[in-house]
Amino acid sequence: MIDPVLLRTSMGVVRAGLARRGLDVDVAAYEALEAERKELQGRTQALQASRNARSRAIGIAKGKGEDAAALMAEVAGLGEELRDGEARLAGLQQRINDFVLGLPNIPHASVPDGRDETGNVEVRRWGAPPVFDFAARDHVELGERLHGMDFETAAKIASARFVILSGALARMQRALIQFMLDLHTREHGYTEVYVPYMVNADSMRGTGQLPKFAADLFAIPEQGFYLIPTAEVPVTNIARDRILAAEEMPRRFVCHTPCFRSEAGSHGRDTRGMIRQHQFEKVELVQLVEPTLSYQALEELTGHAEQVLRRLELPYRVMVLCAGDMGFAAAKTYDLEAWLPSQGAYREISSCSNFEAFQARRMLARYRHRETGRPELLHTLNGSGLAVGRTLIAIMENHQNADGSIRVPPALQPYMGDMTAIAPP
RNA sequence: GGAGAGGUGGCAGAGCGGUUGAAUGCACCGGUCUUGAAAACCGGCGUAGGGCGACCUACCGAGGGUUCGAAUCCCUCCCUCUCCGCCA
Numbered sequence: 101m102i103d104p105v106l107l108r109t110s111m112g113v114v115r116a117g118l119a120r121r122g123l124d125v126d127v128a129a130y131e132a133l134e135a136e137r138k139e140l141q142g143r144t145q146a147l148q149a150s151r152n153a154r155s156r157a158i159g160i161a162k163g164k165g166e167d168a169a170a171l172m173a174e175v176a177g178l179g180e181e182l183r184d185g186e187a188r189l190a191g192l193q194q195r196i197n198d199f200v201l202g203l204p205n206i207p208h209a210s211v212p213d214g215r216d217e218t219g220n221v222e223v224r225r226w227g228a229p230p231v232f233d234f235a236a237r238d239h240v241e242l243g244e245r246l247h248g249m250d251f252e253t254a255a256k257i258a259s260a261r262f263v264i265l266s267g268a269l270a271r272m273q274r275a276l277i278q279f280m281l282d283l284h285t286r287e288h289g290y291t292e293v294y295v296p297y298m299v300n301a302d303s304m305r306g307t308g309q310l311p312k313f314a315a316d317l318f319a320i321p322e323q324g325f326y327l328i329p330t331a332e333v334p335v336t337n338i339a340r341d342r343i344l345a346a347e348e349m350p351r352r353f354v355c356h357t358p359c360f361r362s363e364a365g366s367h368g369r370d371t372r373g374m375i376r377q378h379q380f381e382k383v384e385l386v387q388l389v390e391p392t393l394s395y396q397a398l399e400e401l402t403g404h405a406e407q408v409l410r411r412l413e414l415p416y417r418v419m420v421l422c423a424g425d426m427g428f429a430a431a432k433t434y435d436l437e438a439w440l441p442s443q444g445a446y447r448e449i450s451s452c453s454n455f456e457a458f459q460a461r462r463m464l465a466r467y468r469h470r471e472t473g474r475p476e477l478l479h480t481l482n483g484s485g486l487a488v489g490r491t492l493i494a495i496m497e498n499h500q501n502a503d504g505s506i507r508v509p510p511a512l513q514p515y516m517g518d519m520t521a522i523a524p525p
Numbered sequence: 526g527g528a529g530a531g532g533u534g535g536c537a538g539a540g541c542g543g544u545u546g547a548a549u550g551c552a553c554c555g556g557u558c559u560u561g562a563a564a565a566c567c568g569g570c571g572u573a574g575g576g577c578g579a580c581c582u583a584c585c586g587a588g589g590g591u592u593c594g595a596a597u598c599c600c601u602c603c604c605u606c607u608c609c610g611c612c613a
Contacts, residue, residue, distance in 0.1 A: 104574095141575060145582045152582090155594040159543030168593085175593045193574095343535065464572095468535075468553090475535085475572085 101461045102203050108134065117206030120423035122215050130199060137192050144185035151178050201305075202312055205458040207423040208395075208432040214422025220435070221422065226406070227415030229439045234502040238442030239493035240373045243269060245504045245524045249374070260371070261363060261378040268522040269492070272508070273381060275515035276488050276495075277356050280383040280408055284485055288404045290354035290385060295334035297357055298325040303337040306463035308429035308455075315364045318378075327360035331384035332482045339388050339465035344478065346470040350389040350397065354485065357382065374489050375447065381488035387481040390467065391457065394479035395432070398454040402434045405450045405485040411511040414494050415439040417446050431456045436486070438494040449490045452483030 107114055107130070115125045154175040161168040212221050243249025248269030254262035265273055284290040304310040304326050309317060318327040328334055335353050344351070359382050370376035385404060389397045402418065409416045421433040430453040437446035457477040460466070466475040499507040505523035508516050516522075 138575075141582085145575070148583085149581055151593075155592095156544050158593055162543070172593050179593085345535090 101200055101458060102206065103457070103461065104200060107200065114203075114206065118203065120207050120211070120213060121204060121426070122424045123204065125203070130196075133192065133196050133199065137189070137196060140185065140189050140192060144182070144189050147178060147182045147185060151175055151182060154178075198311070201462075204428045205426075205431050205455065207426060208454070208456075210420075211426070211432050212420060212422045213424075215424035216422075217425045219422030220419045220425055223418040223420050223434065225415075225417040226410060227413070227439075229415050230441060230498055232441070232500075232502075236441045236497070237500060237504065238373065239496045242496045242500055242504060242506065243374075246506075246522065247525060248522075251373075259378070261376065263374055263377060263489075268519075269496075272495070272512070272516065272522065273488055273492050275512055276491055277381060277383060278515050279411075279512055280485055280488070281354060281356055283408060283411070284354040284383070284385060284404060288352070288354075288385075288407070290352040290404075293335060293338075293353050293355045295331065295338075295355055295357065297328055297334075297360075299328055299334055299337065300324060301326070303333055303340065306337050306340050306465075307333045307459050308462065309333065312428065316362055318360045318362055328357060329361045330359050330382060330482075330484075331355040331357040332386060335384060335386040336388075336459060336465075336480050336482065337463060339460070339478065339480070340463035342465060343475045344388065344465075344467040346390070346468055349467055349478070350387055350393065353386045355384050355386070356488075357384070374493050377489060380490075383485050383488060385452075385483050385485040388465070388467075389479050389481065391476070391479045394454050394456060394481060397479075397481055398432060398434070398452065401481055401483050402436070402452040405436055405452055405483050408486050408491070409436065409438060409449070411509070412491065412495060413509045413511075414491075414498055416449070427451075427453065429453075429455050429458050431458065434483075436484075438490065439498060440494060441497045441500075447490070448487075449494060450484035450486045453481060455480045455482075 102114060111125075111127055111131070115127060118125050154171055158168045158171045158175070161171060212219060214220065237245075240249065240251075243265075246267070246269060248265055248267045250264040250266070251260075251262075254264045257264075281292055285292050298320065301310055301324065304317070309326075309329065317329060319325070320327070334357075335355050338353070339351075359380055361378060363376060363378060366376060374380075385401055387397050387401055406416070406418070416436055416438045419435045419437060421430075421435060426433050433451055433453040435448050436450035436452070438449040439445075440447045456479050459480045460477040465478055465480065467478045468474070469476045495509065495512075496506050499509065501507065501521070503523070505521045507521050508519050513520060
């Protein structure tokens with residue numbers, strides 16, 4: 101959520117920032133609502149003050165044993181107008197709130213201009229795409245030859261966009277999760293957490309999935325739950341309605357969860373294989389930091405995610421997303437894109453973002469400032485470290501051999517019983 | 526699922542229809558004292574909104590209701606604890 105004070109006092113700044121996202125804020129509509137609110141609030145509060153004063157006088161009179169009938173008659177007339185004003189004010193504030201909740205975050209000054217993914221800028225590149233002296237296969241073909249990847253049976257059991265992994269591939273996915281969790285907890289200073297995979301609407305609102313993106317979520321309406329689309333939601337909401345001590349900052353969490361996404365609006369995209377699924381595993385990094393340190397933290401967090409790719413010997417590049425391609429809540433985002441030989445392209449495998457106070461304001465996630473001792477909004481960040489399903493297919497495709505076997509990178513071997521390769525039966 | 530007890534400021538914990546945004550303690554901030562610190566003493570110390578300002582308004586788990594007036598009474602929901610049942 102954008103700071104309402106900024107909205108009221110510096111609408112120009114907000115408007116210019118959101119224009120970089122290609123969004124035209126309806127300033128007139130907002131200002132009309134605000135003007136009405138201001139007027140109605142003043143009037144209603146004056147009425148409340150008047151009622152309160154008289155009620156207090158009645159209390160005093162009765163306390164002295166005097167007759168308060170005249171005062172009570174006086175205040176009775178206020179009732180209807182007061183109730184009406186309060187109701188209208190509440191409705192108005194709701195509308196203003198909905199308007200503000202629907203505004204995305206303002207891009208950071210260092211974010212490049214651009215309206216879609218063609219405006220993203222490459223920051224750096226690591227490793228070189230492999231050159232094969234045979235006809236390279238895609239992960240679907242490799243998976244089938246290994247008897248380890250079955251989309252048809254998954255579709256029978258559930259629907260399209262699900263997969264069944266078995267044998268060595270299922271094991272490799274589990275190994276990847278273990279490897280990532282160990283790397284981030286042992287070397288990068290994260291605390292592992294286990295969290296609910298279903299959350300309530302407040303949590304979804306806190307991180308920004310609701311109210312705007314309900315269509316992207318799987319919901320269980322009977323109980324009022326939503327399946328998490330990323331561990332970001334439960335993990336970041338740990339800080340909701342809390343005031344952390346300055347000494348407990350920064351907090352760094354790493355969390356493995358399945359992620360559930362309806363993928364509404366992406367029909368026909370990435371229909372083949374495991375690239376885009378309704379359910380996938382992800383290891384997520386989340387940081388809660390003091391505001392002055394959040395951009396430094398973003399660089400560090402991105403580096404932590406990159407380490408996974410390097411140790412798995414997967415060529416990748418780092419992109420800074422342009423203003424028009426960033427997610428709703430982000431102020432700045434780096435995408436890590438791993439090379440996928442079957443597509444001859446780099447594909448997103450991690451997204452690392454600084455949300456500044458955007459999520460914290462929605463969640464009322466605060467910390468006690470070291471000097472002032474006052475509660476202040478903290479900054480939230482997160483990044484995939486990494487998307488496990490996509491990491492699996494990147495390994496399969498980049499480390500494949502002519503016979504259809506897959507080389508297990510040395511970093512992963514301890515997690516695979518020291519296997520150096522997995523081969524078709 | 527059944528029975529009972531609760532949810533109040535950063536924390537603990539009073540208040541149970543009337544000048545209560547809320548006693549008290551701890552924590553925190555400022556001051557006196559001290560070489561410095563501690564202790565003691567004095568003062569301050571919730572969040573949000575409105576107003577140039579004096580000040581006003583809202584908030585005691587959430588939402589409704591009763592009342593001139595609700596932290597206090599009533600209803601619904603959520604959560605916590607104890608006992609019983611069930612269960613991995």
